[in-house]
Structures are given as C-alpha cells and as structure tokens.
Amino acid sequence: MEVEAYEGPDDPASHAAASIGRTRRNEGLFGLPGTAYVHLNYGIHWCFNAVTDVEGSPHGVLIRALEPLSGEAHMRSRRGRDELTNGPGRLAQALGIGPDLQGHRLDEPPVWIERGLPVPAASLVTTTRIGITKGAELRLRFYDSRSRWVSRR
DNA sequence: ACTCCGATTGTT
DNA sequence: ACAATCGGAGTA
Numbered sequence: 001m002e003v004e005a006y007e008g009p010d011d012p013a014s015h016a017a018a019s020i021g022r023t024r025r026n027e028g029l030f031g032l033p034g035t036a037y038v039h040l041n042y043g044i045h046w047c048f049n050a051v052t053d054v055e056g057s058p059h060g061v062l063i064r065a066l067e068p069l070s071g072e073a074h075m076r077s078r079r080g081r082d083e084l085t086n087g088p089g090r091l092a093q094a095l096g097i098g099p100d101l102q103g104h105r106l107d108e109p110p111v112w113i114e115r116g117l118p119v120p121a122a123s124l125v126t127t128t129r130i131g132i133t134k135g136a137e138l139r140l141r142f143y144d145s146r147s148r149w150v151s152r153r
Numbered sequence: 154a155c156t157c158c159g160a161t162t163g164t165t
Numbered sequence: 166a167c168a169a170t171c172g173g174a175g176t177a
Contacts, residue, residue: 004160006160013160014160015159015160015173020173020174023173023174024172024173025172025173025174026173039160040170040171040172041159041160041161041171042158042159042160042161042162042169042170042171043159043169043170043171043172044161044162044169044170044171045160045161045162047160047161049160062160064160081163083162083163087161087162088160088161089161089162090161090162129160130160130161131159131160131161132159132160133159
C-alpha cells in the first residue's frame with residue numbers, strides 16, 4: 001500500500017488547510033476517525049482517504065495504491081483496463097468508491113481497512129507527496145520499496 | 154456570474 | 166506535452 005498523510009490546518013497542501021477552513025467539500029475530513037473522506041479531483045477522479053484524527057480535527061491519509069489480493073476480475077470490469085490500483089483515481093474506481101462512501105465507517109463492509117503485515121524499516125520509503133505545490137518539501141508519502149503496487153517512484 | 158485551478162489519468 | 170471535466174473558492 002502507498003499512502004500520503006495530510007496533516008490538518010497547518011498543512012498547506014491539505015483540503016482543510018487553515019487558509020481554506022471548513023467547507024462543504026472538505027467536511028468529511030472533520031468526521032470521526034476511521035471513517036472515509038472521499039473527494040473529486042480534476043473533475044474526473046474520486047479519491048479515497050481515511051480520517052485519522054478526532055472529530056473536528058481534519059487529518060487524513062490518502063490511499064494512493066494497494067495490492068489486489070482478490071476480486072481482480074471485478075476490478076477489471078469496473079476499470080475497463082488492466083491498470084487496477086496504482087494511483088488514487090484508479091484505485092477508487094477499481095474498488096467502486098465514490099461519494100456514496102463519504103463518512104463510511106472503515107471497520108465494516110462494503111469497504112474496510114485491516115492491519116497488514118509490518119513493513120521492515122529497511123523497506124519503508126519516506127518521500128515527498130505527488131502533484132502538490134504547497135508543502136511540497138514535506139516527506140509525508142510512504143510505501144514499501146519491495147512492492148510493485150506503487151503509483152510512482 | 155465569472156474566473157482560476159487542483160491530492161489525476163489516458164492519449165498524442 | 167495536453168485535453169478531459171467538475172465544483173469549490175475568490176472576486177464582482
């Protein structure tokens with residue numbers, strides 16, 4: 001899995017940066033920890049985040065890539081191509097994640113997150129986030145260097 | 154009402 | 166390189 005952290009009002013790249021405040025668009029980020037924040041990007045792609053701090057504190061993690069362990073045929077039918085889950089927009093489409101999932105608890109179907117195997121420190125890559133201009137120097141992107149399921153190196 | 158632009162992707 | 170395509174935010 002590849003993720004990026006967006007660290008609340010003090011993070012200039014966050015949808016809930018202090019300069020923006022709480023709006024209808026980013027409302028989901030202010031929800032309960034462990035719920036989904038789903039947003040539309042570039043008018044085309046839905047992106048999937050997990051809210052990570054207490055209600056009212058807009059911290060979250062953008063899920064940018066993951067390894068499909070099952071249901072690949074279903075994902076292919078949703079995607080219409082073979083690139084399934086490397087990239088936030090692709091991943092959301094492959095999993096059928098859209099605005100319906102806003103605020104969904106991520107400990108129950110249809111979409112949930114479970115603890116996986118630990119990533120050895122030697123394999124954990126910590127680097128800069130993709131596609132942003134503000135806060136571009138912060139190293140808040142993480143992935144397992146052994147994994148093929150990464151959006152970009 | 155009108156402009157700008159973004160946590161992207163697929164095609165040229 | 167660049168078009169596609171939507172809605173939030175700022176300005177008027």
